Amino acid sequence: MDTLLTIQQVADKTGLSEHTLRYYERIGLIESIDRADNGHRRYSDVDVGWIEFLKCLRATGMPVMQMKAYADLTRVGDHTIEARLELLKEHRRAVLAQIEEMQAYLSVVDYKIDYYTKEKERIETCSEN
Amino acid sequence: MDTLLTIQQVADKTGLSEHTLRYYERIGLIESIDRADNGHRRYSDVDVGWIEFLKCLRATGMPVMQMKAYADLTRVGDHTIEARLELLKEHRRAVLAQIEEMQAYLSVVDYKIDYYTKEKERIETCSEN
DNA sequence: TCTTGACTTAGAGCACACTCTAAGATGTAT
DNA sequence: ATACATCTTAGAGTGTGCTCTAAGTCAAGA
Structure with a gap:
């Protein structure tokens, strides 16, 4: 399946707030997410998987800047x-x-x-x- | 032994900074410490023991306000x-x-x-x- | 048509735990 | 005497990681 999710759905699914999801994107932890015609974000399963991995790093105490370094490397x-x-x-x-x-x-x-x-x-x- | 220590000595011994030691005292985590004639703090062994225990609470992630609640109870x-x-x-x-x-x-x-x-x-x- | 609600942005604000500054008093060494 | 270190206070400033606000767009439902 490759259903695209809204930011609210991703927030519900991941437990991160919409604010945090936008913040992570702003600082480059999450690569820029696809947009619907109206400019709204549409998250793919791959995006959600990446976000879940970010959660693992944060929950184990990795500083956001180190997560950024890792994110940059993956790109x-x-x-x-x-x-x-x-x-x-x-x-x-x-x-x-x-x-x-x-x-x-x-x-x-x-x-x-x-x-x-x-x-x-x-x-x-x-x-x- | 009941040698009294200066704030610097306690900072060295406990690994907390002098700033932090004063801050902890200000917010009530540490009970007011005895003073020398010139107003300088003089820490007893008991004081140092208490500070070491505070370190255990902080290092295990207890919020400062909860440590304060515990400190209040001990008094x-x-x-x-x-x-x-x-x-x-x-x-x-x-x-x-x-x-x-x-x-x-x-x-x-x-x-x-x-x-x-x-x-x-x-x-x-x-x-x- | 009007309202409601989900979304957008840039940027301000917040909680926590320190951490530092400024101005001044005191003590020791030369 | 003078320089220097050590200490004092109250209060301001900092870094981290969010979290919220304001102002606006857009689409669906009554």
Whole structure:
């Protein structure tokens, strides 16, 4: 199928707002989308797929400017595949490092939760007497 | 030991900037710190410990306003232990959920990395002939 | 015909978490 | 004495990523 979608439909489908979709296009994250006769945007399945991938990059914390660099690479041809690969691999490393950092910091929070749980029990035990 | 530290020493030790330390104090994340005769801040070990815990909350993505809520609870006495516990547990759930989300999105990035790796090999193989 | 609603643009505004500035007080070294 | 570093405050400024506004076009329905 190659049904073309309006911006509203794409917003619903992707969870990004219409504002954000236009913003992403303006800054070059999304290549200029086909237009209907009245000038309204018409998104193809390929466009939506690209937007979904952008979501993956954003949701994993990639800065918009880095996403722009990646987007630019995809537009200039196959000879940038190696560069794209490097960019994604580097991002992957960064994400895994960030997850590990969060887990390490979270373990301190866990420790505190443990402490409060015991403290709470102690207080409750005292008040029973 | 209960050596008192200057703001610069605490900045070095915690990795937060002096600006950030003052900012945290201003917005009530850090309780007002003891002063030397000349009005300069003098941080105790307990203060530094608290700041380190704040770092754990921030590094795991807790918004500053929620940290403020937690800080406020710690100041009004033992009867808020349950509330503090709930806040930390809720945060813990949120962090784990976020990590899972990131991992899910990252797996799409992994898929792309795989695709590009194969694509690159294919291109290299072609050019060998 | 009139209204409603979806869309367009350029550009302004906003929330968050800092980050920096300006002006001034104080302390130490030469 | 003088230079320099370190600190103080209140408040302004910054970067990021949206998010909203205003003014206008266009098409379908009552």
